[in-house]
Amino acid sequence: MNELQFLTWVRGPGLDAAVAIFLLGTVWRLIEIYGLGRKKDLAAPRLTPGASGWHTIVRRSVPPEGMFKQSPVTYVGGYVFHIGLAAIVFLFAPHIKLVEGLVGLSWPGLPSQIVDLVSVVTLAAMVVVLVDRIKRPVKRFLSGFEDWFTWAVTFLPVLTGWLAVQHLLLPYTTMLALHILSVEVLLVTLPFTKLFHAFTVFGSRWYNGTVNGHKGVPV
Amino acid sequence: MSATLEKGVRVLKEVIDAPIASYFNSCVHCGLCAEACLFYTETGDPKYTPIHKLEPLRRVYEQEYTWLGRLAKAVGLAKPVTDAELHEWQELVYNSCTLCGRCSVVCPVGNDIVYMVRKLREGMSASGNAPDGIKGAANRTVTIGSPMGVKLPAVKAQMKHVEEDYGIPIPLDAEGAEYMVMLSSMEIINFPEYLGAIAKIMRQAGKTWTLCSTAFEATNAGMQIGNSDLARVIVSRIVDGAERLKVKCVISPECGHAYTALRWEGANLIGRPFTFQVKHIIEVLGEFQEQGLLKTEGMETDRLTFHDPCQLARRGGVIQQQRRLMKQIAADFVEMPDAGFMNWCCGGGGGASAIEEGEELRLEAFKKKKSQLEAVKPDRLVTACANCRIVLEEGLEHYQMDIPVIGLTETIAEHIPDSVDKEGA
Amino acid sequence: MRANRILDTLAGQGITRRAFLKYCATLASLMALPPSAGKAFADALAKAPRPSVIWLPFQECTGCTEAITRSHSPSIEGMLFDMISLDYQETLMAAAGHQAEAALHEAIQRNMGKYLLIVDGSVPLGLDGAYSCIAGRSNLETLKEVAAGAAAIVAMGSCAAYGGLPKANPNPTGAVAVSDVIKDKPIINIPGCPPIPVVMTGVLAHFLTFGGLPELDRLGRPKAFYGETIHDRCYRRPFYDQGKFAKTFDDEGARKGWCLFELGCKGPVTYNACASVKWNDGTSWPVESGHGCLGCSEPDFWDAGGFYKALSMPARPLKLEPAAIAAGVVAGAAIAASSRSRKSAAKAAHETTTLADLEK
Amino acid sequence: MTLPDIPVAAATGTLTGNARAVLGEVATLLDGLLRTGEGGLIDIRGLPMSPADRQWLLEQLGKGEVEILMDIGGRSRIVETGLPAVWWIEHRNEHGVLASEFVQVAYVPELISAHPDDVESGLEALRSRISELS
Structure with missing residues (x-):
């Protein structure tokens, strides 16, 4: 298989299979998780402005009072790499083109130099959070294979994408194919690892906000 | 698998629901919950990371309620939960967790960790892995009626003393009263001034109220140990009493978990909504204050600060009332760092104070409170939870800090004028 | 046509030393060699003897031959024919039938082990090679025979280099590349559909000057011409970097000459020199004329997901998702x-x- | 209709900074020429420059006193820039299309000077002409 055939495979059958597994896994896991259901809360609710699941979905993106200084690396690193990932995934023109090719939706992107800069910053932030995971006793204590694995699976698409655009290390065609392949690995992995928090984070925040909002506590 | 373990796991299977499934799938091991937990911040031991305390629950969830987990279990790749493990986890689930809920409000993915600890305790208690201290308290509450073994005659004796001291009659079993006042046995034994304070406050506000002979004890060791069956037995007495006396509102005493047990868990335990309201005494005082029914004279002049009981503030949503009340009677009221919603636990909530073997750890964790107090150097410390009060006193004594701890309700009552005529009760 | 010094042959056609120097400087520039290499070319070529070249057409469309001959003298590519002794080329030679076959065999005998073999077209292996025969012999037989005495082989065009259009899915004739058949000779691939004529000249100049093959990439292509992508050298690259893309072939972006990536340009994955050498005597090239690169110098470019689909788009519609x-x-x-x-x-x-x- | 008539053309683009780098290279080569007598050649088309870059470079170098035109397989033009010993060389093919373009740093571009071999054959031709005349 030559580079172009490899690229054509990852853009064709490989992408099809990866997206299929991703969708299958996501639908299955969402039903598996939320199908468990929960009991209705019979206690009389206390209504307080700002205390609801929806509020918590938004509010929990901001560090609670006093927490930022407890672990600034976790917060700053986390913000930078999540926002960076979102910007790269959704605002890089070729990625928008991919979404358009898949579902027909399109929107304006960012100039590639900016995406380039964001990629470098994102990679740096991911390295920082990895080092923090190694060095900070709590994180190291909590970490298992899955934590290291999912870090790598998230890091590689950004790295290969950046290398491909910069024409570094390998010919562009090969690097682009590796980039798409690494994204496919990410897609296949996502529903079955802690990366699934990309979906469940909304459910979790909503439940937390709703349970506590019932008590009138804006968490 | 032993019979008790089997029972414990079965109970966990009963209580695992969609929120728990969502929470476990959301955790990214960021470790921020540890930074919110005083047992970690004061010891630096990563095993006290809140999410780690739920390890057995997580595995039961995965092995029972996910395809991949069931597959792993079927081929022998999953590590089953064992009795020895649950026993080992006792320290993490009870001794080092006060259900303070700080972890639940900092988790960036929104995991309600304390909700899960509460559920894990169901399985722990059903499998016989609850600490002896709380078991004893639960035993006494169910068999005698209160965790400290207080019976009705003791209450009646207390009532008599108060009636004599304050010259105000204490109603018992007064049908149709607006408020039914609950007590905690700490208040009956250690802080009798609470009952007198209630009498003065109610007289001034012109409200009808009563004690209940079949339900005077508000604390619920069944909830602390994490067993809904026992908690239901205890809460049912209060429901029966309130419904028998046809009261409009049941007032939870200055006790954090009693409030949670009655206000938020009660209806769910008995499986139907209450026919009466439940309010914490601080909420009631807050309403009286707003309605102009709480008139005080004079101010405390020494420096006072307020310790928010977790179950009242962060877990109960009563945060501003106590501050307004403090300002009415204290000229020099100062706030500790993190006070209010993010206040640090005294270290003895959620039943932890009943665990003898947890005392050393509890005192270690108290350093957090110590540093909070050192930041504002108060003359006296006010709170609204009898359990906090005991734990604070123990801690302060251990660290040789001379700061008296007082209850907010009786402190306010001290400022209510004694004249009966003006109030027209 | 006896082999003699190239410069003498050129002089005989009125090409002076200065014209030759100018040609060599331009050639070195096109090959992205240091400017000083122009002089090295000139010095070496002036003394080198003209090599014998045999050109075999197989399963092809004659487009490659057309591309080279249409750019004939007086352009520099035309000098190719002055630098070599082209002893067999079916399309160009006057001889036909048995006479032509005789010329081929004579050339083989006379220059055994020294001649350069140029092949255009793929080699069909289906039905024992019956899909393409010349003089009653399959291309496969002819190739094996002629290759045996060659010093080196130049696979001219994407068909000879990779199997080409005949190999497109489902490849009815069983077409393969020259390199799939011949394993024991040095092979230079000059892919493209058609290839850029000057690449041929450059390879020959290199062969004559330095006596060997130029540096090749993984696909056997001279790095001098195939070292960078179309995208790298494209004058529209700044628009790509700014995120300015033509969305259709007749929109405002297309009129302003914005990047054609979204219209399916394969420039980013295509290694060729079109962007710097251009076509038709340097007149223009596909992207300059408003159409994206098809990627014709890459293997299997026709099966690479559609000419008008952006590279980042799925190569084929997703099927498994429902x-x-x-x-x-x-x-x-x-x-x-x-x-x-x-x-x-x-x-x-x-x-x-x-x-x-x-x-x- | 000719190519410029087609209303599709890329904007001439903006300055990329590459032309600036050429100026630095010219300075280095000039310095070398003064110290060792050896100049050098810069291949303009080998650099990724926009039309605006090229124009800018031409303006910076300026125009000198010498302009040499050669008709050798298409027109070639060798122009001295405003900087002595810096030459702009354009080679066109017989259609007039630009084939290659260089900046040369030399006292005299070598393409102009005659080759000894050619001088020799010229001398031979002259001698035989003289002998024919006598």
């Missing part, structure tokens, strides 16, 4: 139902905890 979602719903519903029944069973089996149960 079934995957349905399977996900079924799997999810099955496990959820199973979980709920397990939970109900646990509830049904609930024994009310008594104080005694708190003990083990």
Whole structure:
């Protein structure tokens, strides 16, 4: 298989299979998780402005009072790499083109130099959070294979994408194919690892906000 | 698998629901919950990371309620939960967790960790892995009626003393009263001034109220140990009493978990909504204050600060009332760092104070409170939870800090004028 | 045509030393060699003898031959024919039939082991090679025979280099590249559909000057011409970097000459020199004329997901997704139902905890 | 209709900074020429420059006193820039299309000077002409 055939495979059958597994896994896991259901809360609710699941979905993106200084690396690193990932995934023109090719939706992107800069910053932030995971006793204590694995699976698409655009290390065609392949690995992995928090984070925040909002506590 | 373990796991299977499934799938091991937990911040031991305390629950969830987990279990790749493990986890689930809920409000993915600890305790208690201290308290509450073994005659004796001291009659079993006042046995034994304070406050506000002979004890060791069956037995007495006396509102005493047990868990335990309201005494005082029914004279002049009981503030949503009340009677009221919603636990909530073997750890964790107090150097410390009060006193004594701890309700009552005529009760 | 010094041959056609120097400087520039290499070319070529070249056409369209001959003298590519002794080329030679066959065999005999073999067209292997025969012999037989005496082989065009259009899915003739048949000779691939004529000249100049093959990439292509992508050298690259793309072939972006990436340009994955050398005597090239690169110098470019699909788009429509979602719903519903029944069973089996149960 | 008539053309683009780098290279080569007598050649088309870059470079170098035109397989033009010993060389093919373009740093571009071999054959031709005349 030559580079172009490899690229054509990852853009064709490989992408099809990866997206299929991703969708299958996501639908299955969402039903598996939320199908468990929960009991209705019979206690009389206390209504307080700002205390609801929806509020918590938004509010929990901001560090609670006093927490930022407890672990600034976790917060700053986390913000930078999540926002960076979102910007790269959704605002890089070729990625928008991919979404358009898949579902027909399109929107304006960012100039590639900016995406380039964001990629470098994102990679740096991911390295920082990895080092923090190694060095900070709590994180190291909590970490298992899955934590290291999912870090790598998230890091590689950004790295290969950046290398491909910069024409570094390998010919562009090969690097682009590796980039798409690494994204496919990410897609296949996502529903079955802690990366699934990309979906469940909304459910979790909503439940937390709703349970506590019932008590009138804006968490 | 032993019979008790089997029972414990079965109970966990009963209580695992969609929120728990969502929470476990959301955790990214960021470790921020540890930074919110005083047992970690004061010891630096990563095993006290809140999410780690739920390890057995997580595995039961995965092995029972996910395809991949069931597959792993079927081929022998999953590590089953064992009795020895649950026993080992006792320290993490009870001794080092006060259900303070700080972890639940900092988790960036929104995991309600304390909700899960509460559920894990169901399985722990059903499998016989609850600490002896709380078991004893639960035993006494169910068999005698209160965790400290207080019976009705003791209450009646207390009532008599108060009636004599304050010259105000204490109603018992007064049908149709607006408020039914609950007590905690700490208040009956250690802080009798609470009952007198209630009498003065109610007289001034012109409200009808009563004690209940079949339900005077508000604390619920069944909830602390994490067993809904026992908690239901205890809460049912209060429901029966309130419904028998046809009261409009049941007032939870200055006790954090009693409030949670009655206000938020009660209806769910008995499986139907209450026919009466439940309010914490601080909420009631807050309403009286707003309605102009709480008139005080004079101010405390020494420096006072307020310790928010977790179950009242962060877990109960009563945060501003106590501050307004403090300002009415204290000229020099100062706030500790993190006070209010993010206040640090005294270290003895959620039943932890009943665990003898947890005392050393509890005192270690108290350093957090110590540093909070050192930041504002108060003359006296006010709170609204009898359990906090005991734990604070123990801690302060251990660290040789001379700061008296007082209850907010009786402190306010001290400022209510004694004249009966003006109030027209 | 006897082999003699190239410069003498050129002089005979009125080409002076200065014209030759100018030609060599331009050639070195096109090959992205240091400017000083122009002089090295000139010095070496002036002394080098003209090599014998045999050109075999197989399963092809003659487009490659057209591309080279149409750019004939007086352009520099035309000098190719002055630098070599082209002893066999079916399309160009006057001889036909048995006479032509005789010329071929004579050339082979006379220059055994020294001649350069140029092949255009793929080699069909289906039906024992019967899909393409010349003089009653299959291309496969001819190739094996002629290659045996060659010093080196130049696979001219994408068909000879990779199998070409004939190899397009489903490849009815069993077409393969020259390199799939011949394993024991040095092979230079000059892919393109057609290839850029000057690449041929450059390779020949290199062969004559330095006596060997130029540096080749992984696909056997001279790095001098195939070292960078179309995208790297494209004058529209700044628009790509700014995120300015033509969305259709007649929109404002297309008129302003914005990047054609979204219209399916394969420039980023295509290694060729079009952007710097251009076509038709440097007149223009596909992207300059408003059409994206097809990627014709890459293997299997016709099966690479469509000419008008952006590289970042799926190469073919996704097919498995509806079934995957349905399977996900079924799997999810099955496990959820199973979980709920397990939970109900646990509830049904609930024994009310008594104080005694708190003990083990 | 000719190519410029087609209303599709890329904007001439903006300055990329590459032309600036050429100026630095020219300075280095000039310095070398003064110290060792050896100049050098810069291949303009080998650099990724926009039309605006090229124009800018031409303006910076300026125009000198010498302009040499050669008709050798298409027109070639060798122009001295405003900087002595810096030459702009354009080679066109017989259609007049630009084939290659260089900046040369030399006292005299070598393409102009005659080759000894050619001088020799010229001398031979002259001698035989003289002998024919006598």
